[in-house]
Amino acid sequence: QVQLVQSGAELKKPGASVKVSCKASGYMSTNYGITWVRQAPGQGLEWVASINFFSAKTSYVQNLQGRASVTADTSTHTGYMELRSLRSDDTAVYYCASGYYIFGKLLLESWGQGTLVTVSS
Amino acid sequence: EVVLTQSPGTLSLSPGDRATLSCRASQSVSSTYLVWYQHKPGQAPRLLIYSTSNRAAGIPDRFSGSGSGTDFTLTISRLEPEDFAVYYCHQYDKSPQTFGQGTRLEIK
Numbered sequence: 001q002v003q004l005v006q007s008g009a010e011l012k013k014p015g016a017s018v019k020v021s022c023k024a025s026g027y028m029s030t031n032y033g034i035t036w037v038r039q040a041p042g043q044g045l046e047w048v049a050s051i052n053f054f055s056a057k058t059s060y061v062q063n064l065q066g067r068a069s070v071t072a073d074t075s076t077h078t079g080y081m082e083l084r085s086l087r088s089d090d091t092a093v094y095y096c097a098s099g100y101y102i103f104g105k106l107l108l109e110s111w112g113q114g115t116l117v118t119v120s121s
Numbered sequence: 122e123v124v125l126t127q128s129p130g131t132l133s134l135s136p137g138d139r140a141t142l143s144c145r146a147s148q149s150v151s152s153t154y155l156v157w158y159q160h161k162p163g164q165a166p167r168l169l170i171y172s173t174s175n176r177a178a179g180i181p182d183r184f185s186g187s188g189s190g191t192d193f194t195l196t197i198s199r200l201e202p203e204d205f206a207v208y209y210c211h212q213y214d215k216s217p218q219t220f221g222q223g224t225r226l227e228i229k
Contacts, residue, residue, distance in 0.1 A: 045220040105213050111165035
């Protein structure tokens with residue numbers, strides 16, 4: 001199984017940007033990816049974005065398109081999620097998750113420990 | 122998008138009881154891409170069941186999943202104290218991938 005370690009908690013002001021990292025280790029196939037999921041306080045899980053490390057193909061939830069970017073550094077097996085123009089409702093724990101592809105779709109087998117992003121003035 | 126509706130919202134049971142959690146999809150979902158997670162406060166979600174009915178590595182056999190189309194079920198045959206948590210179903214068949222709102226399993 002892949003192990004995922006995320007960067008630490010962030011406190012940001014409205015309008016600022018945040019970049020969260022997720023470093024993967026352990027067994028990985030040549031074709032792997034990372035999905036980002038967030039959980040706002042008292043809420044459920046929400047898919048944010050995904051990236052395939054091999055093809056660099058990305059996808060985003062519609063309501064974050066234009067503000068979110070996911071990238072990957074294949075040399076260090078690290079994924080990044082940047083969120084710009086932060087708003088108070090972006091306050092959440094952000095998880096990265098990975099696993100293996102089943103007919104081209106990524107099963108989220110392993111999860112990072114989560115990164116709390118707090119947006120407050 | 123596919124809306125996943127989980128029921129009940131909260132389930133109050135005792136250790137040793139059987140738990141049955143439901144996940145209903147607003148449109149048909151391939152059973153290959155329907156999974157269940159267990160989530161405890163302060164921890165990462167833990168994959169329990171993938172492809173509707175396959176237990177993930179290290180998951181005890183008291184956990185089982187079933188279903189097809191729009192109706193899926195997670196069953197915990199005999200609850201252990203460590204099973205009290207929030208459970209989410211998740212579909213990644215159709216974009217955007219979506220999660221149910223969760224079922225909170227609490228000690229009665």
